[in-house]
Each structure stands twice: as C-alpha cells, then as structure tokens.
Amino acid sequence: MKNARIWFKKQDECIYISHLDLNRCMLRALHKSSLPIWHTEGFNPHPFATFALPLSLGFAGENESMDIRLLDDDYPFEKIITDLNACLPKGIRAFKVTEPVMKPGDIAYADFKMLLSCDSVSNDMLLNICNELFNMDEILIDKKGKKGVKQVDLKPSLVKYTLERQIGGVELNITLPAGSTNNVNPNLILNALKKYYDLIVDADTTRLNIYNENFEEFK
C-alpha cells in the first residue's frame, strides 16, 4: 500500500460547490474509476480520501490536493490522472500525482489572487481605497469562529501582497495565514471594505498555492 497525493484544479461551475459536495463528488469519481484504492471498513465502506485544506465555496483552486492510499504500489501515476478525469465533472481536473512529502498539518499559508470589482466606484478609485485600507493601523473585523463571533485585527495578516489596477478591476495577490491553527479567509477583506467604506465589492477569488511555515510550497 502506498500513499498518493492527487493534485487538482477546482474551477468554472465547480467553484460553486461546498467542500462537503466536493468530497462526495470525489468519492463518487473514485468509485466510478475503479482505481485500486483502499476503502474504509464498516457498515458503509467507501473510498478513503482526505483533503489537505478545504476550499471555501466560491473560490477557485489551482493547486488543491487529496490523499488516497493505493493498493497497487506499481499503479502508474499518469493513469490515475486519466482514470479520474474521465469520472469527474469538467470543472474538477486532476493534473499531477505525487507521493506526499509534507503533512496537511504543516500548512501555514496560502496564496490568493482576487479580482476585485465594484459597481459604485471606478477601478482607480477602488485601487486607492484598497491601498488606504491596507495602510490603516488597525483593521477590526468580525470573524465567525466555532465559539461565535469575535473581533479580530486583520492588519497583522496583510503583509505579503500586491495591489494592481487591471482590466475589469483591481487585482490583489496576497499571502494569508491558512491551516488549522490560524486561518484568514480573504473574504474578510471584502467585509472590511464594506465596514470602513460602505462598498459592496465583488471578488473572483482563486487560491493559487499553499505553503508550510517556512514558505516552502506544500508537497
């Protein structure tokens, strides 16, 4: 038995399904593909699969990953990709299979790209506002957690980023804390724009990659 990490993209229509739906979708694809993988035991056996880091509904993902256990150690990784893609909706595409190096628990950061747009102000204006927001001393925002809503300061998390005027909006590229201990959802930035500037900003958000605490790519 051998562990395998399947890397995939989540895009187009599949942006709009939740992590739970993605999970079900993957299990069904694994079942349909008849890949030789380990199944859980018990009353309702199903293919065993775990995901490195859930992706919120509404975000695209460029480098998502799912771990499975191969029963056949020699099963070619290339074939896993073709087998699985034949069974997945077209918005989910596997593109790489590797042997896991890091553990999901090692994940500490994620890169996001957001294309921000707003109906009520020009893009130049939006860029100015974003710059102003990011330069504030303190950005207090309500964050929903397991223990209810609490106020957090976004400012310390907004360290590595670029803001650029683009066709169709303002592009924000930002690295944010991610993982099980400290997780900052990029949508909190939209909440901040609403709170401080009363702007309703739409965002096309893509998670580009994930990293460990030393900013090494998750492998």
Next chain:
Amino acid sequence: MINKDVKKLLLKVQKPGRYVGGELNAVVKNKEDVDIRFAFCFPDTYEVGMSHLGMKILYSLFNSKDYIWCERVFAPWLDMEQLMIENNIPLYALESGDPITNFDFIGFTLQYELSFTNVLNMLKLANIPILSKDRKNLNQIVVAGGPCACNPEPIADFIDIFFIGEGEEVDLEVIDLYRKCKNENKTKAEFLRLASQIEGVYVPSLYDVTYNDDLTVKAYTPKENAPAVIHKRLMMDMDDCYYPDNFVVPMVEIVHDRAVEEIFRGCIRGCRFCQAGYLYRPVREKSSETIDLQCHKLCTNTGYDEVSLSSLSSSDYSQIVHLLDKLNKWSKDEKVSISLPSLRVDGFTDDIMNKIKTVRKSGLTFAPEAGSQRLRDVINKNVMEDELLETCSVAFNGGWTNVKLYFMIGLPTETMDDVAAIAQLGQNVVNEYYKCPNRPKGKSVNVTVSTSSFVPKPFTPFQWFGQNTIEELHNKQKHLKESITTKKITYNYHDADTSYLEAVFARGDRKLCKAMEKACEKGFHFDGWGDCFSLEKWLEVFKECNIDPDFYARRQRDFDEVLPWDHLDYGVTKEHLIRECQKAYKNTPTPHCRLKCSNCGAAKYKGGVCFEKRKNLV
C-alpha cells in the same frame, strides 16, 4: 455554461451549485448543430427535480437525437428568483446558460397539483406570455405531461399541448411534427391541429366547454377534427422501451441521490385512493435480464454506489428474489448496494431483507393508510394487522428500533373510531417490540405515526367523493392525538390547508384558469412549500374571481355528472370505477390483478399482467 450576469449573483444565494450546471454527464451540444431547443422544466427546486426519474428518462431520450438539444430548467429558490428579477435575468437553461424565452419547446412535468403556480411563474420568469393564445408564433410551444396531466383543465389556458400517458413515443412524434411544420413554414395553429391527430395528444384550445346552470360541465366539444376522446399512450414492451444508461450526476446534495432502475410500470394492487395505480395500468414488467444489465451500466457510468429498484410497489415484482440474487452477483464486488424504495408489509421477508439495504439505520416505513380493518377494506389496502406485526417483529429481532407508519385521515366512510384505531395500531406495534426476545437490549422503540389528509383524485373510485372540511380534518387530528397514550409514539400530521387546495386543483375545471392567472399576477409560487403557501391568500383570489373552491373540493358528485376529465381515457372504464366505488361503500375489497382480473378495461392494451398466467388457474 455560466452566463456572466448570473455569475454575479451566485455568491449571494444559498447553494449556488444548483444554478450552474456543469455536472458529470450533463449534455452540452453546439446550438448551431441542432434544430430543436427543448427546455425541460421541473416546476420545483433543483434538489427535488433532479431526483425525479421521468425527467432523467426523457432528458436522455431527447438528447439521443442529434437534432434535439434538451436542457434542464428548475424553479429558482426565493433568494435567487428575487435577484434574477432585480437584475433582469430571464429564466435560463442549465446546460447552455441561455434564456429559454425563445426555445422551441418549453416542457413541464406535472407531478403534483401544488406546482401549477410554479409552472406559470417559471413562464413569467422566462418572459414568455403565460396564456397560450398570446403566444402566436411557431416557437415557445408549451407542453406538459406527467400524472397531473390527467386532469389538465385548471391550467388548460396556458399549455398548448398535454401529453396523455407515457411520453417516450408521443413526445418525439410531436417534436418531429414541429420540425416538419417549421420547415414548411406552417403556423402555430396548423401545427396544433396536426398534433391533435397524434394519439395521446390533447390540445385544450381545440375543445369548447359548455356548462350547466349548476356550473357543472355540460359537454366538451372538439373542433377542427380533434378527437372526442384522447387515449393515453403507454409502452407495452418494457424490455424494448428506451432507458438511459447514464444520469446527470449532481454535485450538490439532492433528495434522492442514487442510480434508479425502473423495474415495472403500474401496480397490481388497486388501492382505491391511489391515482398512480389507476393511471399506469396494466402492470408491465421488465425482465430480470434487462434490469440486471441496465442497473450495471447505470452504476458504471454514474459512479453511484447505490441503485434503487423503482416502481409503485417494488416487492410485487414477480421474481423479486431471483432478481436480487442476480444483482448481488456483481453488486457486492463492486461495492454497490441495492435498495427498494417501497415495501409492502407482506413483502418484507427475511429473504428480501438479507439481500437489500432498504432501510439503513433510519428505520422501517410502512403505509397501512387506515387504522381499522374495515376502513382498509374500504380503500382496498389489503394489509392485515397480523402481517404488519409479524413484519415488525422480524425487523425488531433484526435490530431495528424505529418504525414509521403512514396513514390518511378523511377517507370515505371514516368514523372517529377508525381514527382512534390508528393510535391502537401504533400501540400494538409498540407492544410487539416488547414481545420480541431478540430486540435490541436496553433500547426503547420509537413508532412514528404520520397522517396526511385524503385528497380525492380523478380516475380513482373516489373521484366523486366530497373532501372533509378542514375543520373535520382538524378534529380528526386532535382525536388521534388524544387517543395516543404512550410517549413511544410520535405523531406528525400534514397541514390540512394544502390538502384542501390540492383537492380544488385535482378535480377542477377550466373555470379555475382565471384564478391561476390571478395567482400568477400576484406572484404566487412554491405552494407546495410551507415557506410560501397561504390558503388565506388563495381564498382571496377565489373570491376575486367569483369561484367557490368548495364546489371542487367538497361537493359530492353524482355518477352521471360529466367530469372535466371524462374526455381523457386512461384505459380503466368509468363503469369499473363506479363498481369499485360501490364496493368500497360496502366494505368489500377487490383482489389484485395477479389473483383475479376484475375487468377494469386495461386489458385492451393487450399485454402486461392482464395476460400473465395466474397461478390459481394453472
């Protein structure tokens, strides 16, 4: 394909995955390559519609023709609908993302009467004129089929064509005719006239209705050569009948998320309240070979790990045990489980129980429908109490502790004693549990008793029956509640208000179209959902239209009254229904088709159960 205007709304609504398409096996064609754009509309949410078998069959069938592109359309939930209206986004089809406004066909499946307002609302959302007469060109042809097409009169003004009976053949014949008419530049009127000549096609605009002074129907008079009686279509050879080898596999959770294999059509039982049992006569089975092949293919192509053997009463399949054995040959290895959605009390044998995953842990479900044996004889639900108790005992000894029992209240001839008998039956099931030596140790039993209110339906022996008043139904609910003395029984009941409205529509006539139109104007939708339904608002509409809803729901009709659906023929004769009705009032049951043919009329289709050899005659 997600339209960019729609994209803007998606993150503002609940469960946006319902509005985007892109599922595995969804059919995407090039619109330049097809002649016919067909919008298959299910007048309810994605989750409900995607669980529906008939839609899956016709979707695949239509798309198997290269000149048709059939796409799915569902009713957007309230939040999405609101945003679509605010942003001027017309109702669109999931596969292409295109507005359905100018599609060739807008097809609806009519599964329950309370979805009628959604039909109209969906037309409105699509910017399509709701009245048939306001759609003048040969496109936007609005068609409808499904069980509620058996009394289509309440929506006759809005629909161009109703399909009577099973759709596999007639739908395609009509589509082909349209294609021809389009090529020949014919008008809509000419097309409808020609369509009315196809068996199973009902074009309501080709019939004049006259009424008596007491507002009952006097006559339906066909015009322009339309047939006086429209005969249903049905598939006689189920092995030869089209069945999809692939389903669209939804990405978001839906009501029934599994592969479904239809194992037969019709039902041998003849329960007198059950419309489906009469509409789909006679029983026609698929062979176990066909079922086996189709199930296997379906699971392979969808990746589902569960397949449900669907029909009106699956344990009545003549070779059920043999079939399950066959399926188990591959299903175990491929980690696929088999389930039976509807089980009869007497069908739940050890043998079947070991081969299926009917019940999971959630519990067993039975539908005795009435509490007393007398009343069960009236409705011809031939369930014996000792059989029920025996079945429960099998289940209890097998480790189950939950049983759900379904009943109806407001049945013809029902007395308060019959109502109290429901509580007693529940109690007897509880007692049975404690008699079981192998019951789960240390666990208590939980019996859930649910009642719905009886709605008399066309083409059943109770089609003449005046429904109980809402007050009577409430009293019965109250009486039942008081008759239950143990905490081990949980009592649930369906709202009587919705059953009343259902009864109005189910046996309504064309005069109701006015009310439908007004309801649509006022924005009524999702009447089947507690979130939206309001009887009060409906009563206002009826008042404004000068309609007495009691005339349809409450009035006891005479056998010789012309009923608004008398010009439709589903195979069962009116004489048979009258006979059955008379027997009901004498507490006399009728044996099922396999025991004895009761001469209902459906033998004229020359096949199915009517021509099976009966064991007792061999």
